[in-house]
Amino acid sequence: MTATTPLTRSGTERLPLRPAVRALLVSVLVTGVLGTAFVLSAPPSVRTPLAWCTAAGALLLCVAAVTVARYVQVAEALRERLGSLGEEVARGDQERVRLTGENTRLTEERRRALAERDAALASFANAAGRMQALSTGMLADLRAMQERHSDEDVLADLFHLDHRTAQAGRLADSVAVLSGARSGRRWARPIVMESILRGALGRISGYQRVRTHAASDVHVAGHAAEGVMHVLAELLDNATTFSPPNAEVHVYAEEVPAGLIVSVEDAGLVMSEVQLRRAESAVSGTTDLASLSGTRMGLAVVGRLARKHGLKVSFRPSARGGTGVLVLLPQDLLSRPTQAAGPTATVASPEAREHPFAGLPAAPAPAAPPVPAPAAEAETAVLPAAPAAKEPATAPAGDPDPYDSGTFRTVPYDPAAYRGGREDGPGAHTRPAADAEPGETPDGHARTPLPSRREARTGRTAEARPRTESPSSATGTTPGATGSGPAGLPKRRRGQTLAAAHPEGAPASPGAAPDPVDARLRAARFSSFRNAVRPTDPTPEGNESP
Amino acid sequence: MGRPGRDDAPDRLFTLTGGRSRADSDAFDLVTLVVTETEPTSGMQSEHRAILTTCRRPTAVVELAADLKLPISIVRVLLTDLLDQGRISARHPRSAASPGAVDPRLLEQVLVGLRNL
Structure with missing residues (x-):
């Protein structure tokens, strides 16, 4: 309505002037004739004021006539305008109804399109996810097949398939990314x-x-x-x-x-x-x-x-x-990889291998986690000690005299000794086991049957001895300073020193004649040394091709 | 054939060898001993580095494959590459047992002689 008001006014202003001019002319003519006649008919004495009054009245009349004509004209125009406005309003109403319908339809369409888009995206994402899962599964299968088939032709074909599947997987990943699904695995x-x-x-x-x-x-x-x-x-x-x-x-x-x-x-x-x-x-x-x-x-x-x-x-x-x-x-x-599994470890492993003794336990398997440097040092600390601990344990084995003269030594373990003991009488076998005094061993009581017993034992001592000797080496004492406990295990007597137990000298003197066991020990040590040194040598003699 | 594990490697086998499934040479069979000739350098493929590190001590091809967890064919391709670059040398154990190298009868005689000592 606000839009139509200026339209109306501008229409009114632009109304044609002809009816107003016509009304002016008619009224001027009529009032002029009538006024002149009225003035002429009046007595001459009042003729002048009367003429003025008549003129003024005529003027007013003219103005009124023109105004009336003008307003009649405006009213006419407005009536016409009103009619057209009514039509316009009716048309506008129709348009509004149509547009409302259109709007509803478009809204519905948009809603449907959005729903369709969402459904399409969701189904794309779903399909892409399935394709991803398929391709991932296929790649795993192909990998398993590649492990299984060693034939190179089959492998080439599998590689081809693998490559194609991986590309298909990438495509599936792309669709998944674009449709907003999660990307791959x-x-x-x-x-x-x-x-x-x-x-x-x-x-x-x-x-x-x-x-x-x-x-x-x-x-x-x-x-x-x-x-x-x-x-x-x-x-x-x-x-x-x-x-x-x-x-x-x-x-x-x-x-x-x-x-x-x-x-x-x-x-x-x-x-x-x-x-x-x-x-x-x-x-x-x-x-x-x-x-x-x-x-x-x-x-x-x-x-x-x-x-x-x-x-x-x-x-x-x-x-x-x-x-x-x-x-x-x-x-x-x-x-970044942690230091332990990273380059430092790979640096440390050659170092450890260069060490004479570390090479023995740290078998060079670089695919396996390499031995860290402190551990290798611990190994080197242990290793020299191990032969030293072994030495008193095995060295006396080659020198049987100090032990075999002591009849108590292997008696509890040896059935042959039991037999021999029974032949000698019960005292010979129980006494050394119960109170084994090193000082008492040389007495004639137990010594008489010794040669036969030693002969019977020789076959067994080799296997019986390591069992009995290892505890003694673990306690760090020489076997001569030990007695046998109730269970037959060697036991060092309290306060007894090596010198007191063997005033004549240590039983396993280093100056003893070289025996086969000692030689074996040395050979073992030497071979371990050689093993340790070998990795640094790129051409070991054992692997040289003739 | 097993569900895809969460911890297998993302790289495909054919990318390790550039798509080759067949070694160019027959220098390597399962028991060929491989020995490193040069130390690994930093720009190398990690498998090559691993091979060079492992083979500081003579290692058979099968052992390498087990260490690297790779199929033998792939390992052979990798080894052929390294051999072509002169970074490893291959020694065939059969050459020691091949006829003409050492006569078994000679060995027998040596053994008898040793026993007689």
């Missing part, structure tokens, strides 16, 4: 950069043209590893697709304070400034599906993943003549 542990690059390589068709230069041992956190792999796969795929079929694509991984920079350099098409800017905006992760062109969804995937994991992707002309892409992995996605 998650890794339970940090993945080393080399594996990340290889994982990316396995998913593109032209992987054989890619050269990786990754000396870094940085690991990528398990939750982001799949995303990073996918980003790199898309970028590498672009690089190999848009470069000549025989040109190489180089990938460098380089640690910087902000994180890790992976650069992909190709020698292919140079992107113009506009293309670079478009690519940058595509990977900025702010674009939605509407700006997605049908065939190029790689960069959109990169953008989404980059925003999800906080990667920074930038494009620039490459020094190789093509395009270079820089991907910055932020520091919080990265981890």
